[in-house]
Amino acid sequence: METDQTILERCDLWGCIQCGKCTGGCPLSFKTTLNVRRLIYEALVEGDVNPDGMEELWDCTTCGTCVLRCPKEVEPVDVIVALRTELVDGGIIPPTIRDALTSVFRYGNPSLMQPEERADWAEGLGVKSISDGADVLYFVGCIPSYDDRVQKVAKALVKAFHKAEVDFGILGVEEKCCCNEVRRVGEEGLFEYVVEEQQELFSSCNVEHIVTTSPHCFNTFTNEYEGLDIKVQHYTQFVAELIDNGKLAFTGELNKVVTYHDPCFLGKQNAVYDEPRKILQSIPGVEFREMDRTRDRSLCCEGGGGRMWGEGTNPEERLATSRFEEVLSVGADIMAVACPFCLLTFDLAAKAGGYDEKVQVTDIIELVAEVI
Numbered sequence: 001m002e003t004d005q006t007i008l009e010r011c012d013l014w015g016c017i018q019c020g021k022c023t024g025g026c027p028l029s030f031k032t033t034l035n036v037r038r039l040i041y042e043a044l045v046e047g048d049v050n051p052d053g054m055e056e057l058w059d060c061t062t063c064g065t066c067v068l069r070c071p072k073e074v075e076p077v078d079v080i081v082a083l084r085t086e087l088v089d090g091g092i093i094p095p096t097i098r099d100a101l102t103s104v105f106r107y108g109n110p111s112l113m114q115p116e117e118r119a120d121w122a123e124g125l126g127v128k129s130i131s132d133g134a135d136v137l138y139f140v141g142c143i144p145s146y147d148d149r150v151q152k153v154a155k156a157l158v159k160a161f162h163k164a165e166v167d168f169g170i171l172g173v174e175e176k177c178c179c180n181e182v183r184r185v186g187e188e189g190l191f192e193y194v195v196e197e198q199q200e201l202f203s204s205c206n207v208e209h210i211v212t213t214s215p216h217c218f219n220t221f222t223n224e225y226e227g228l229d230i231k232v233q234h235y236t237q238f239v240a241e242l243i244d245n246g247k248l249a250f251t252g253e254l255n256k257v258v259t260y261h262d263p264c265f266l267g268k269q270n271a272v273y274d275e276p277r278k279i280l281q282s283i284p285g286v287e288f289r290e291m292d293r294t295r296d297r298s299l300c301c302e303g304g305g306g307r308m309w310g311e312g313t314n315p316e317e318r319l320a321t322s323r324f325e326e327v328l329s330v331g332a333d334i335m336a337v338a339c340p341f342c343l344l345t346f347d348l349a350a351k352a353g354g355y356d357e358k359v360q361v362t363d364i365i366e367l368v369a370e371v372i
Contacts, residue, residue, distance in 0.1 A: 084186030
């Protein structure tokens, strides 16, 4: 495949010392032929990598473990994204990912859902439009807007906002995909197109503060929407502040043993570790226990980087399934998450592995909503 620019020129790889920590730390390396070190080696030696026939490129979840492990501050995941960009530009793309991208362009979401249905979940909840004026824009996200299971998370967060008397609004039918995953599967042009539209929308609504459901939205608004002069928080950060300030109080108890799974795009990529734990430990009756792999060692659920849209190689062996052995080992009744991707991925893995009768998978804000 001919390219206008080599991978070596597009990604700053000169610091690589071929130590192999990127591949050694990759959570997908044990179940796929994906080898980040080899890709960087080929780029350094040959000046480029030919991605044709490299099906394993779609296995990467862009979790960021390789970036954290690199002792030379190289960002190996950039190689994966750059190679995917070449494939997308050349029309070589898995059908399910192609369909998701087409849906984002046509409908503003990756799920082929109609834009006019985006705010149906909020009917009867007393949620106003941000265009009517509000201190906070609640950016709901695609999955919480359309998926029946994750809509419960959005409703729980709305309940907490009302309880704390937060002045908030939503974009409603005008909200579109944040495009965090769009960029990571290599569709840079669509990402830039949507970013421009979103920026104009935020500006027209005089948005000064955004709270997101998803770490993926939080990540891309915080780190990739260039020139976005708006305060952005993941909901766990915002809710932790509400608790600290005495604006959100608990009236009930939750007498359960709870553990927490750090989402990659909240933890590894943005170092938000303490706030989710503070919320859980603030809930009366909760006995909080840590699993072995936590914080920057947390095991990727395998949902990010476009993996929610495609099977990749070896789909039968999911990382999420092995996570439940850790949950059971600490005697937890509940595994709390703070990401729609993690919630759906672990829900599916729990049912497939028969763990759903032993462990409840739930979002942190759902637990909060139970006791406020």
